[in-house]
Amino acid sequence: MLCFSKAVVIVHYMSVLISNMSEEQTGVTKKSFGDNNGHSTKRLKLSENARASFEGAYDVSVLNEKRTQKAVFLQGKFPENPEADAVIILEQKPFDVSPKALSGLLSVETELSVDMNNDIYSTYNAIPARGICGLKATLIYPASKKHINKYRKQDIFAITETGEDYQKITLPYLEKQFSNNVFNIQWVYNILDHKQESERIIFEDSDPEVGFVLLPDMKWDGKDAKSLYVIAIPHKRGIKSVRELTGKHLPLLENIELKALGAIKQKFGLDRESLRLYFHYQPSYYHLHVHITHIELDIPGTSVLRAHLLYDVIENIKLKSDYYQQKSFSFTLVQNDPLLEELRTNRST
Numbered sequence: 001m002l003c004f005s006k007a008v009v010i011v012h013y014m015s016v017l018i019s020n021m022s023e024e025q026t027g028v029t030k031k032s033f034g035d036n037n038g039h040s041t042k043r044l045k046l047s048e049n050a051r052a053s054f055e056g057a058y059d060v061s062v063l064n065e066k067r068t069q070k071a072v073f074l075q076g077k078f079p080e081n082p083e084a085d086a087v088i089i090l091e092q093k094p095f096d097v098s099p100k101a102l103s104g105l106l107s108v109e110t111e112l113s114v115d116m117n118n119d120i121y122s123t124y125n126a127i128p129a130r131g132i133c134g135l136k137a138t139l140i141y142p143a144s145k146k147h148i149n150k151y152r153k154q155d156i157f158a159i160t161e162t163g164e165d166y167q168k169i170t171l172p173y174l175e176k177q178f179s180n181n182v183f184n185i186q187w188v189y190n191i192l193d194h195k196q197e198s199e200r201i202i203f204e205d206s207d208p209e210v211g212f213v214l215l216p217d218m219k220w221d222g223k224d225a226k227s228l229y230v231i232a233i234p235h236k237r238g239i240k241s242v243r244e245l246t247g248k249h250l251p252l253l254e255n256i257e258l259k260a261l262g263a264i265k266q267k268f269g270l271d272r273e274s275l276r277l278y279f280h281y282q283p284s285y286y287h288l289h290v291h292i293t294h295i296e297l298d299i300p301g302t303s304v305l306r307a308h309l310l311y312d313v314i315e316n317i318k319l320k321s322d323y324y325q326q327k328s329f330s331f332t333l334v335q336n337d338p339l340l341e342e343l344r345t346n347r348s349t
């Protein structure tokens with residue numbers, strides 16, 4: 001119920017923003033959205049799949065709910081395309097603790113109704129003024145079955161893949177998926193080609209062999225450095241994951257480590273000691289990329305069953321050029337992931 005009312009708030013807020021835009025800015029060619037905190041925003045180039053509101057969403061079901069993360073993962077449809085599914089993720093944003101935001105929050109504008117009161121203790125249902133506390137909404141539309149599976153609550157299993165399993169099972173499986181366009185990484189190419197998100201780029205080295213683009217991950221709003229989450233995406237195409245890295249990629253990895261750290265220090269004032277730089281194995285998207293997050297950010301995807309530190313990867317490759325072709329990887333897969341069945345049935349161990 002709470003989520004529903006918050007969802008209504010965000011839909012309403014987006015509608016207000018849209019109504020404030022000029023005609024040239026409305027529809028799919030809209031150039032910008034503001035954000036909920038009234039910060040000025042850069043003008044964004046929007047893809048044709050971006051929406052002005054969630055109005056008319058139907059067949060909505062809950063894929064998963066994470067109470068500690070205060071997030072709900074929904075599946076639904078929009079009237080213009082009953083064939084297409086959407087994944088909508090609604091999350092509570094961290095508080096803005098700037099003096100301006102706090103004085104707005106602790107004011108008559110925040111409606112209080114008492115839930116409980118005993119002596120010096122009281123709790124309230126507090127409804128802040130519109131524009132003070134928003135939700136982060138993520139839309140994947142149209143969403144593939146793989147996206148829906150990714151966000152659906154499912155049992156997970158830890159499985160081990162040897163180097164031989166990768167060659168004989170995982171790689172052929174991935175190639176089949178690529179040819180069926182299941183692992184679509186158009187969003188990565190849009191970034192590398194400056195077709196989308198170019199205004200968000202923090203740093204770029206355009207060398208085709210060792211260069212990369214550094215920009216905020218979709219999960220980060222780019223504001224609070226304590227929740228920094230950026231990704232470094234190499235310009236070089238065709239390296240699917242950490243599994244394919246060898247000695248010849250050392251210049252690329254060292255370049256990312258050096259220049260990404262330099263750019264983050266310059267822009268956000270954060271040192272290497274406050275950051276983790278890592279790969280995911282298995283990743284969701286098979287174009288090599290490095291995740292860079294603030295160490296205090298407590299997020300899924302940093303566990304021993306998925307994250308591989310960039311420093312360790314560099315060191316291991318220096319010790320043995322084909323380390324990542326030889327190594328066995330353990331990782332988790334969800335119940336419905338076809339790769340789980342492939343590995344369970346065919347792997348050597």
Ligand code: M7G
Nearest residue numbers: 187215216217218219231280282283284285301
């Ligand atoms: P991953 O390890 O392949 O998969 O990381 P994961 O999502 O299961 O962690 C891909 C990373 O890219 C994730 O951290 C995503 O949040 C991020 N990401 C995904 N997409 C589709 C986009 C996008 O369009 N823009 C940006 N900036 N980040 C994205």
